[in-house]
Amino acid sequence: MPFWQKRNILPHLNNIKPAVLTVGGWFDAEDLYGPLNIYKTIEKTSPGAKNTIIMGPWGHGDWAGEKGKSTHNHIYFGDSISTFYQKDIERNFFAFYLKDAGKNELPEAYMFDTGKKQWEKFEQWPPEHIPPVQLYFGQNGRLSVNKPLDEKAVFAYTSDPAKPVPYRSQTEGLTFTPRAFMSDDQREASRRPDVLTFETDTLADAVTIAGEILAKLKVAMSGTDGDFIVKLIDVYPNNHPNYEHNAKNIVMGGYQQLVRSEVFRGRFRNSFSNPEPFVPGQVTDVNVPLQDILHTFKKGHRIMIQVHSTWFPYIDRNPQKYVENIYKADEKDFIKS
Structure with a gap:
Protein backbone atom coordinates (compact mmCIF):
# COMPACT_ATOMS: atom_id res chain seq x y z
CA MET A 1 0.00 0.00 0.00
CA PRO A 2 1.43 3.45 -0.92
CA PHE A 3 2.49 5.64 2.01
CA TRP A 4 -0.20 8.22 1.23
CA GLN A 5 -2.88 5.57 1.64
CA LYS A 6 -1.40 4.27 4.90
CA ARG A 7 -1.57 7.76 6.39
CA ASN A 8 -5.15 8.43 5.34
CA ILE A 9 -7.38 8.94 8.37
CA LEU A 10 -10.65 8.87 6.42
CA PRO A 11 -11.11 5.04 6.29
CA HIS A 12 -11.01 5.01 10.10
CA LEU A 13 -13.89 7.46 10.53
CA ASN A 14 -16.62 4.87 11.08
CA ASN A 15 -19.45 4.70 13.61
CA ILE A 16 -18.57 8.07 15.11
CA LYS A 17 -20.40 8.66 18.41
CA PRO A 18 -19.07 11.94 19.92
CA ALA A 19 -20.13 15.31 18.54
CA VAL A 20 -17.65 16.56 15.97
CA LEU A 21 -16.77 20.17 15.17
CA THR A 22 -14.47 20.33 12.13
CA VAL A 23 -12.91 23.73 11.45
CA GLY A 24 -11.02 24.87 8.38
CA GLY A 25 -9.97 27.88 6.34
CA TRP A 26 -10.98 28.50 2.72
CA PHE A 27 -7.40 29.67 2.06
CA ASP A 28 -5.56 26.92 3.92
CA ALA A 29 -2.63 26.09 1.67
CA GLU A 30 -1.48 23.29 3.97
CA ASP A 31 -4.66 21.29 4.51
CA LEU A 32 -7.83 22.44 2.81
CA TYR A 33 -8.67 18.85 1.86
CA GLY A 34 -8.67 17.61 5.47
CA PRO A 35 -11.59 19.41 7.14
CA LEU A 36 -13.84 19.22 4.09
CA ASN A 37 -13.36 15.49 3.68
CA ILE A 38 -13.47 14.66 7.38
CA TYR A 39 -16.93 16.24 7.48
CA LYS A 40 -18.08 14.51 4.27
CA THR A 41 -16.78 11.12 5.37
CA ILE A 42 -18.53 11.25 8.75
CA GLU A 43 -21.74 12.25 6.96
CA LYS A 44 -21.50 9.07 4.88
CA THR A 45 -20.29 6.61 7.49
CA SER A 46 -22.04 7.93 10.61
CA PRO A 47 -25.32 9.59 9.57
CA GLY A 48 -26.54 9.74 13.16
CA ALA A 49 -23.53 11.68 14.43
CA LYS A 50 -23.75 15.34 15.41
CA ASN A 51 -21.41 16.50 12.69
CA THR A 52 -20.70 20.20 12.16
CA ILE A 53 -18.34 21.98 9.79
CA ILE A 54 -17.05 25.55 10.02
CA MET A 55 -15.15 27.17 7.12
CA GLY A 56 -13.92 30.75 7.48
CA PRO A 57 -11.80 33.15 5.42
CA TRP A 58 -8.59 31.92 7.00
CA GLY A 59 -5.24 30.46 6.16
CA HIS A 60 -3.88 27.48 8.08
CA GLY A 61 -4.83 27.75 11.76
CA ASP A 62 -5.71 31.45 11.57
CA TRP A 63 -9.00 30.90 13.39
CA ALA A 64 -6.95 30.38 16.59
CA GLY A 65 -5.60 33.96 16.62
CA GLU A 66 -6.95 37.45 16.13
CA LYS A 67 -5.37 40.35 14.26
CA GLY A 68 -8.36 42.70 14.41
CA LYS A 69 -8.60 43.17 10.65
CA SER A 70 -9.34 39.81 9.01
CA THR A 71 -7.34 39.75 5.79
CA HIS A 72 -5.80 37.22 3.46
CA ASN A 73 -3.04 38.59 1.26
CA HIS A 74 -4.60 41.68 -0.41
CA ILE A 75 -8.24 40.89 0.49
CA TYR A 76 -10.07 42.31 3.52
CA PHE A 77 -12.96 40.21 4.85
CA GLY A 78 -14.09 42.05 7.96
CA ASP A 79 -13.18 42.77 11.57
CA SER A 80 -12.63 40.26 14.39
CA ILE A 81 -13.85 37.24 12.44
CA SER A 82 -11.68 34.84 14.47
CA THR A 83 -13.00 36.33 17.72
CA PHE A 84 -16.57 35.76 16.54
CA TYR A 85 -15.73 32.13 15.83
CA GLN A 86 -14.00 31.62 19.19
CA LYS A 87 -16.75 33.23 21.28
CA ASP A 88 -19.94 32.41 19.38
CA ILE A 89 -19.10 29.02 17.88
CA GLU A 90 -16.19 27.20 19.54
CA ARG A 91 -16.90 28.26 23.13
CA ASN A 92 -20.60 27.44 22.88
CA PHE A 93 -19.87 24.04 21.31
CA PHE A 94 -17.53 22.93 24.10
CA ALA A 95 -19.69 24.48 26.84
CA PHE A 96 -22.66 22.44 25.67
CA TYR A 97 -20.92 19.10 25.10
CA LEU A 98 -18.32 19.19 27.88
CA LYS A 99 -20.05 21.23 30.61
CA ASP A 100 -23.76 20.73 29.84
CA ALA A 101 -24.09 24.50 29.70
CA GLY A 102 -26.13 26.61 27.32
CA LYS A 103 -27.79 25.42 24.13
CA ASN A 104 -26.43 23.84 21.00
CA GLU A 105 -27.86 26.08 18.31
CA LEU A 106 -25.17 25.55 15.71
CA PRO A 107 -26.30 24.74 12.18
CA GLU A 108 -24.89 21.72 10.36
CA ALA A 109 -22.62 24.02 8.35
CA TYR A 110 -21.47 27.51 9.34
CA MET A 111 -19.71 28.77 6.22
CA PHE A 112 -18.19 32.12 5.29
CA ASP A 113 -19.13 33.42 1.84
CA THR A 114 -15.82 34.81 0.57
CA GLY A 115 -17.55 36.95 -2.07
CA LYS A 116 -20.30 38.50 0.07
CA LYS A 117 -17.87 38.52 3.01
CA GLN A 118 -20.43 37.25 5.49
CA TRP A 119 -21.31 34.09 7.42
CA GLU A 120 -24.05 31.78 6.13
CA LYS A 121 -25.85 28.94 7.93
CA PHE A 122 -26.86 25.70 6.21
CA GLU A 123 -28.54 22.50 7.37
CA GLN A 124 -26.27 20.45 5.12
CA TRP A 125 -23.17 20.88 3.00
CA PRO A 126 -23.24 21.48 0.16
CA PRO A 127 -26.61 23.24 0.48
CA GLU A 128 -29.52 21.95 -1.59
CA HIS A 129 -31.14 25.32 -2.21
CA ILE A 130 -28.18 26.82 -4.10
CA PRO A 131 -28.45 25.49 -7.67
CA PRO A 132 -25.38 24.06 -9.43
CA VAL A 133 -23.56 26.29 -11.91
CA GLN A 134 -22.05 25.20 -15.23
CA ARG A 317 8.18 21.44 -13.49
CA ASN A 318 6.78 18.52 -15.46
CA PRO A 319 9.27 17.59 -18.25
CA GLN A 320 6.25 17.06 -20.55
CA LYS A 321 8.01 13.96 -21.84
CA TYR A 322 6.83 10.93 -19.91
CA VAL A 323 9.58 9.48 -17.74
CA GLU A 324 9.21 6.90 -14.99
CA ASN A 325 10.32 9.32 -12.27
CA ILE A 326 10.31 13.04 -13.07
CA TYR A 327 12.80 13.74 -10.28
CA LYS A 328 15.36 11.79 -12.29
CA ALA A 329 14.55 13.49 -15.61
CA ASP A 330 17.48 14.66 -17.73
CA GLU A 331 17.71 18.08 -19.35
CA LYS A 332 16.76 16.55 -22.71
CA ASP A 333 13.47 15.29 -21.21
CA PHE A 334 12.19 18.85 -20.66
CA ILE A 335 10.37 19.78 -23.86
CA LYS A 336 7.81 22.26 -25.13
CA SER A 337 4.35 20.81 -25.63
Whole structure:
Protein backbone atom coordinates (compact mmCIF):
# COMPACT_ATOMS: atom_id res chain seq x y z
CA MET A 1 0.00 0.00 0.00
CA PRO A 2 1.43 3.45 -0.92
CA PHE A 3 2.49 5.64 2.01
CA TRP A 4 -0.20 8.22 1.23
CA GLN A 5 -2.88 5.57 1.64
CA LYS A 6 -1.40 4.27 4.90
CA ARG A 7 -1.57 7.76 6.39
CA ASN A 8 -5.15 8.43 5.34
CA ILE A 9 -7.38 8.94 8.37
CA LEU A 10 -10.65 8.87 6.42
CA PRO A 11 -11.11 5.04 6.29
CA HIS A 12 -11.01 5.01 10.10
CA LEU A 13 -13.89 7.46 10.53
CA ASN A 14 -16.62 4.87 11.08
CA ASN A 15 -19.45 4.70 13.61
CA ILE A 16 -18.57 8.07 15.11
CA LYS A 17 -20.40 8.66 18.41
CA PRO A 18 -19.07 11.94 19.92
CA ALA A 19 -20.13 15.31 18.54
CA VAL A 20 -17.65 16.56 15.97
CA LEU A 21 -16.77 20.17 15.17
CA THR A 22 -14.47 20.33 12.13
CA VAL A 23 -12.91 23.73 11.45
CA GLY A 24 -11.02 24.87 8.38
CA GLY A 25 -9.97 27.88 6.34
CA TRP A 26 -10.98 28.50 2.72
CA PHE A 27 -7.40 29.67 2.06
CA ASP A 28 -5.56 26.92 3.92
CA ALA A 29 -2.63 26.09 1.67
CA GLU A 30 -1.48 23.29 3.97
CA ASP A 31 -4.66 21.29 4.51
CA LEU A 32 -7.83 22.44 2.81
CA TYR A 33 -8.67 18.85 1.86
CA GLY A 34 -8.67 17.61 5.47
CA PRO A 35 -11.59 19.41 7.14
CA LEU A 36 -13.84 19.22 4.09
CA ASN A 37 -13.36 15.49 3.68
CA ILE A 38 -13.47 14.66 7.38
CA TYR A 39 -16.93 16.24 7.48
CA LYS A 40 -18.08 14.51 4.27
CA THR A 41 -16.78 11.12 5.37
CA ILE A 42 -18.53 11.25 8.75
CA GLU A 43 -21.74 12.25 6.96
CA LYS A 44 -21.50 9.07 4.88
CA THR A 45 -20.29 6.61 7.49
CA SER A 46 -22.04 7.93 10.61
CA PRO A 47 -25.32 9.59 9.57
CA GLY A 48 -26.54 9.74 13.16
CA ALA A 49 -23.53 11.68 14.43
CA LYS A 50 -23.75 15.34 15.41
CA ASN A 51 -21.41 16.50 12.69
CA THR A 52 -20.70 20.20 12.16
CA ILE A 53 -18.34 21.98 9.79
CA ILE A 54 -17.05 25.55 10.02
CA MET A 55 -15.15 27.17 7.12
CA GLY A 56 -13.92 30.75 7.48
CA PRO A 57 -11.80 33.15 5.42
CA TRP A 58 -8.59 31.92 7.00
CA GLY A 59 -5.24 30.46 6.16
CA HIS A 60 -3.88 27.48 8.08
CA GLY A 61 -4.83 27.75 11.76
CA ASP A 62 -5.71 31.45 11.57
CA TRP A 63 -9.00 30.90 13.39
CA ALA A 64 -6.95 30.38 16.59
CA GLY A 65 -5.60 33.96 16.62
CA GLU A 66 -6.95 37.45 16.13
CA LYS A 67 -5.37 40.35 14.26
CA GLY A 68 -8.36 42.70 14.41
CA LYS A 69 -8.60 43.17 10.65
CA SER A 70 -9.34 39.81 9.01
CA THR A 71 -7.34 39.75 5.79
CA HIS A 72 -5.80 37.22 3.46
CA ASN A 73 -3.04 38.59 1.26
CA HIS A 74 -4.60 41.68 -0.41
CA ILE A 75 -8.24 40.89 0.49
CA TYR A 76 -10.07 42.31 3.52
CA PHE A 77 -12.96 40.21 4.85
CA GLY A 78 -14.09 42.05 7.96
CA ASP A 79 -13.18 42.77 11.57
CA SER A 80 -12.63 40.26 14.39
CA ILE A 81 -13.85 37.24 12.44
CA SER A 82 -11.68 34.84 14.47
CA THR A 83 -13.00 36.33 17.72
CA PHE A 84 -16.57 35.76 16.54
CA TYR A 85 -15.73 32.13 15.83
CA GLN A 86 -14.00 31.62 19.19
CA LYS A 87 -16.75 33.23 21.28
CA ASP A 88 -19.94 32.41 19.38
CA ILE A 89 -19.10 29.02 17.88
CA GLU A 90 -16.19 27.20 19.54
CA ARG A 91 -16.90 28.26 23.13
CA ASN A 92 -20.60 27.44 22.88
CA PHE A 93 -19.87 24.04 21.31
CA PHE A 94 -17.53 22.93 24.10
CA ALA A 95 -19.69 24.48 26.84
CA PHE A 96 -22.66 22.44 25.67
CA TYR A 97 -20.92 19.10 25.10
CA LEU A 98 -18.32 19.19 27.88
CA LYS A 99 -20.05 21.23 30.61
CA ASP A 100 -23.76 20.73 29.84
CA ALA A 101 -24.09 24.50 29.70
CA GLY A 102 -26.13 26.61 27.32
CA LYS A 103 -27.79 25.42 24.13
CA ASN A 104 -26.43 23.84 21.00
CA GLU A 105 -27.86 26.08 18.31
CA LEU A 106 -25.17 25.55 15.71
CA PRO A 107 -26.30 24.74 12.18
CA GLU A 108 -24.89 21.72 10.36
CA ALA A 109 -22.62 24.02 8.35
CA TYR A 110 -21.47 27.51 9.34
CA MET A 111 -19.71 28.77 6.22
CA PHE A 112 -18.19 32.12 5.29
CA ASP A 113 -19.13 33.42 1.84
CA THR A 114 -15.82 34.81 0.57
CA GLY A 115 -17.55 36.95 -2.07
CA LYS A 116 -20.30 38.50 0.07
CA LYS A 117 -17.87 38.52 3.01
CA GLN A 118 -20.43 37.25 5.49
CA TRP A 119 -21.31 34.09 7.42
CA GLU A 120 -24.05 31.78 6.13
CA LYS A 121 -25.85 28.94 7.93
CA PHE A 122 -26.86 25.70 6.21
CA GLU A 123 -28.54 22.50 7.37
CA GLN A 124 -26.27 20.45 5.12
CA TRP A 125 -23.17 20.88 3.00
CA PRO A 126 -23.24 21.48 0.16
CA PRO A 127 -26.61 23.24 0.48
CA GLU A 128 -29.52 21.95 -1.59
CA HIS A 129 -31.14 25.32 -2.21
CA ILE A 130 -28.18 26.82 -4.10
CA PRO A 131 -28.45 25.49 -7.67
CA PRO A 132 -25.38 24.06 -9.43
CA VAL A 133 -23.56 26.29 -11.91
CA GLN A 134 -22.05 25.20 -15.23
CA LEU A 135 -19.41 27.30 -16.98
CA TYR A 136 -18.64 26.89 -20.70
CA PHE A 137 -15.64 28.02 -22.76
CA GLY A 138 -16.12 29.91 -26.00
CA GLN A 139 -14.12 31.54 -28.77
CA ASN A 140 -12.23 34.78 -28.11
CA GLY A 141 -11.98 34.06 -24.40
CA ARG A 142 -15.72 33.98 -23.74
CA LEU A 143 -17.06 32.28 -20.64
CA SER A 144 -20.75 31.47 -20.38
CA VAL A 145 -22.84 30.76 -17.28
CA ASN A 146 -25.26 27.84 -17.73
CA LYS A 147 -25.41 28.33 -21.52
CA PRO A 148 -23.38 25.96 -23.73
CA LEU A 149 -21.26 27.57 -26.42
CA ASP A 150 -19.53 25.98 -29.43
CA GLU A 151 -18.69 22.42 -28.35
CA LYS A 152 -16.29 22.02 -31.30
CA ALA A 153 -14.19 25.06 -30.38
CA VAL A 154 -10.47 24.33 -29.91
CA PHE A 155 -8.09 26.36 -27.73
CA ALA A 156 -4.32 25.99 -27.90
CA TYR A 157 -1.23 27.14 -26.02
CA THR A 158 2.41 26.12 -25.88
CA SER A 159 3.79 25.17 -22.47
CA ASP A 160 7.54 25.60 -22.02
CA PRO A 161 9.12 24.23 -18.81
CA ALA A 162 12.00 26.67 -19.34
CA LYS A 163 9.58 29.61 -19.08
CA PRO A 164 7.07 28.54 -16.43
CA VAL A 165 4.10 30.56 -15.21
CA PRO A 166 4.93 32.08 -11.78
CA TYR A 167 2.61 31.09 -8.95
CA ARG A 168 2.65 34.57 -7.38
CA SER A 169 1.95 38.08 -8.62
CA GLN A 170 4.85 39.35 -6.51
CA THR A 171 8.31 38.03 -5.72
CA GLU A 172 8.21 35.82 -2.63
CA GLY A 173 11.21 34.52 -0.70
CA LEU A 174 11.72 30.98 0.54
CA THR A 175 8.97 29.96 2.94
CA PHE A 176 7.87 26.71 4.58
CA THR A 177 4.46 26.72 2.93
CA PRO A 178 3.38 29.50 0.56
CA ARG A 179 0.08 30.99 1.72
CA ALA A 180 -0.63 34.29 -0.02
CA PHE A 181 -1.08 32.71 -3.47
CA MET A 182 -4.40 31.18 -2.43
CA SER A 183 -6.22 34.50 -3.04
CA ASP A 184 -3.62 36.24 -5.19
CA ASP A 185 -4.05 38.60 -8.17
CA GLN A 186 -4.03 36.76 -11.53
CA ARG A 187 -3.64 39.75 -13.88
CA GLU A 188 -0.06 38.88 -14.74
CA ALA A 189 -1.00 35.32 -15.66
CA SER A 190 -3.99 36.39 -17.77
CA ARG A 191 -1.66 38.35 -20.07
CA ARG A 192 0.58 35.39 -20.85
CA PRO A 193 0.27 33.46 -24.15
CA ASP A 194 0.75 30.13 -22.34
CA VAL A 195 -2.36 30.69 -20.19
CA LEU A 196 -5.85 30.13 -21.55
CA THR A 197 -8.13 32.80 -20.09
CA PHE A 198 -11.93 32.83 -20.32
CA GLU A 199 -14.13 35.56 -18.87
CA THR A 200 -17.84 36.33 -18.58
CA ASP A 201 -19.40 39.66 -19.39
CA THR A 202 -19.99 41.92 -16.41
CA LEU A 203 -22.56 40.15 -14.25
CA ALA A 204 -26.02 41.70 -14.24
CA ASP A 205 -26.94 39.50 -11.27
CA ALA A 206 -24.91 37.84 -8.54
CA VAL A 207 -23.83 34.22 -9.04
CA THR A 208 -23.18 31.99 -6.02
CA ILE A 209 -21.16 28.78 -6.28
CA ALA A 210 -21.30 26.41 -3.31
CA GLY A 211 -19.62 23.02 -2.94
CA GLU A 212 -17.25 20.97 -5.05
CA ILE A 213 -16.09 21.94 -8.53
CA LEU A 214 -15.16 19.64 -11.41
CA ALA A 215 -13.33 20.91 -14.48
CA LYS A 216 -13.94 18.57 -17.43
CA LEU A 217 -11.12 19.05 -19.92
CA LYS A 218 -10.55 17.38 -23.26
CA VAL A 219 -6.87 17.69 -24.07
CA ALA A 220 -4.46 16.71 -26.83
CA MET A 221 -0.73 17.37 -26.70
CA SER A 222 2.43 16.95 -28.73
CA GLY A 223 4.27 15.57 -25.68
CA THR A 224 3.50 12.51 -23.58
CA ASP A 225 2.91 14.07 -20.16
CA GLY A 226 1.60 17.33 -18.79
CA ASP A 227 0.18 19.16 -15.80
CA PHE A 228 -3.09 21.08 -15.83
CA ILE A 229 -3.69 24.02 -13.51
CA VAL A 230 -7.30 25.21 -13.38
CA LYS A 231 -8.22 28.46 -11.62
CA LEU A 232 -11.57 30.02 -10.74
CA ILE A 233 -11.18 33.81 -10.43
CA ASP A 234 -13.32 36.75 -9.30
CA VAL A 235 -12.64 39.84 -11.43
CA TYR A 236 -13.33 43.05 -9.53
CA PRO A 237 -14.80 46.17 -11.16
CA ASN A 238 -12.26 48.75 -12.30
CA ASN A 239 -13.55 51.25 -9.73
CA HIS A 240 -13.17 48.92 -6.74
CA PRO A 241 -11.49 50.88 -3.93
CA ASN A 242 -8.30 49.78 -2.24
CA TYR A 243 -8.47 48.27 1.23
CA GLU A 244 -6.90 50.03 4.17
CA HIS A 245 -4.14 47.43 4.55
CA ASN A 246 -3.11 47.41 0.87
CA ALA A 247 0.42 48.47 0.01
CA LYS A 248 0.86 51.42 -2.34
CA ASN A 249 1.68 49.17 -5.30
CA ILE A 250 -1.56 47.18 -4.97
CA VAL A 251 -4.54 48.29 -7.07
CA MET A 252 -7.83 46.57 -6.27
CA GLY A 253 -9.63 48.07 -9.27
CA GLY A 254 -9.70 45.28 -11.85
CA TYR A 255 -8.15 42.85 -9.36
CA GLN A 256 -8.38 39.19 -10.43
CA GLN A 257 -8.77 37.34 -7.13
CA LEU A 258 -8.03 33.65 -7.13
CA VAL A 259 -11.02 31.91 -5.53
CA ARG A 260 -9.99 28.29 -6.03
CA SER A 261 -7.31 26.46 -7.95
CA GLU A 262 -6.06 22.94 -8.42
CA VAL A 263 -3.11 21.26 -10.07
CA PHE A 264 -3.54 17.90 -11.74
CA ARG A 265 -0.60 15.84 -12.99
CA GLY A 266 -2.00 14.31 -16.16
CA ARG A 267 -0.27 10.96 -15.83
CA PHE A 268 -2.59 10.19 -12.89
CA ARG A 269 -5.80 10.95 -14.80
CA ASN A 270 -7.05 7.36 -14.52
CA SER A 271 -5.30 6.21 -11.34
CA PHE A 272 -3.12 7.73 -8.63
CA SER A 273 -1.38 4.36 -8.27
CA ASN A 274 -0.78 3.55 -11.94
CA PRO A 275 0.49 6.53 -13.95
CA GLU A 276 0.37 6.38 -17.74
CA PRO A 277 1.63 8.53 -20.61
CA PHE A 278 -0.49 10.44 -23.10
CA VAL A 279 -0.58 9.47 -26.76
CA PRO A 280 0.56 12.50 -28.78
CA GLY A 281 -2.31 14.07 -30.71
CA GLN A 282 -4.98 11.88 -29.12
CA VAL A 283 -7.90 13.69 -27.46
CA THR A 284 -8.06 12.55 -23.84
CA ASP A 285 -10.41 13.34 -20.97
CA VAL A 286 -8.78 14.93 -17.93
CA ASN A 287 -11.15 15.69 -15.07
CA VAL A 288 -9.72 18.11 -12.52
CA PRO A 289 -11.55 18.19 -9.16
CA LEU A 290 -11.31 21.52 -7.34
CA GLN A 291 -12.12 21.65 -3.67
CA ASP A 292 -15.23 23.28 -2.24
CA ILE A 293 -15.96 26.97 -2.16
CA LEU A 294 -18.72 29.25 -0.98
CA HIS A 295 -18.30 32.37 -3.07
CA THR A 296 -20.75 34.88 -4.48
CA PHE A 297 -19.58 36.68 -7.60
CA LYS A 298 -21.30 40.00 -7.08
CA LYS A 299 -23.24 42.04 -9.58
CA GLY A 300 -20.76 44.16 -11.51
CA HIS A 301 -17.98 41.57 -11.16
CA ARG A 302 -16.94 38.99 -13.74
CA ILE A 303 -16.10 35.29 -13.52
CA MET A 304 -12.84 34.10 -15.02
CA ILE A 305 -11.29 30.67 -15.65
CA GLN A 306 -7.62 30.12 -16.41
CA VAL A 307 -5.98 26.92 -17.63
CA HIS A 308 -2.23 26.39 -17.99
CA SER A 309 0.46 23.75 -17.43
CA THR A 310 3.21 25.25 -15.23
CA TRP A 311 3.07 27.03 -11.87
CA PHE A 312 6.62 27.44 -10.68
CA PRO A 313 8.18 27.13 -8.15
CA TYR A 314 5.13 26.11 -6.11
CA ILE A 315 4.69 23.10 -8.39
CA ASP A 316 7.77 21.33 -9.73
CA ARG A 317 8.18 21.44 -13.49
CA ASN A 318 6.78 18.52 -15.46
CA PRO A 319 9.27 17.59 -18.25
CA GLN A 320 6.25 17.06 -20.55
CA LYS A 321 8.01 13.96 -21.84
CA TYR A 322 6.83 10.93 -19.91
CA VAL A 323 9.58 9.48 -17.74
CA GLU A 324 9.21 6.90 -14.99
CA ASN A 325 10.32 9.32 -12.27
CA ILE A 326 10.31 13.04 -13.07
CA TYR A 327 12.80 13.74 -10.28
CA LYS A 328 15.36 11.79 -12.29
CA ALA A 329 14.55 13.49 -15.61
CA ASP A 330 17.48 14.66 -17.73
CA GLU A 331 17.71 18.08 -19.35
CA LYS A 332 16.76 16.55 -22.71
CA ASP A 333 13.47 15.29 -21.21
CA PHE A 334 12.19 18.85 -20.66
CA ILE A 335 10.37 19.78 -23.86
CA LYS A 336 7.81 22.26 -25.13
CA SER A 337 4.35 20.81 -25.63
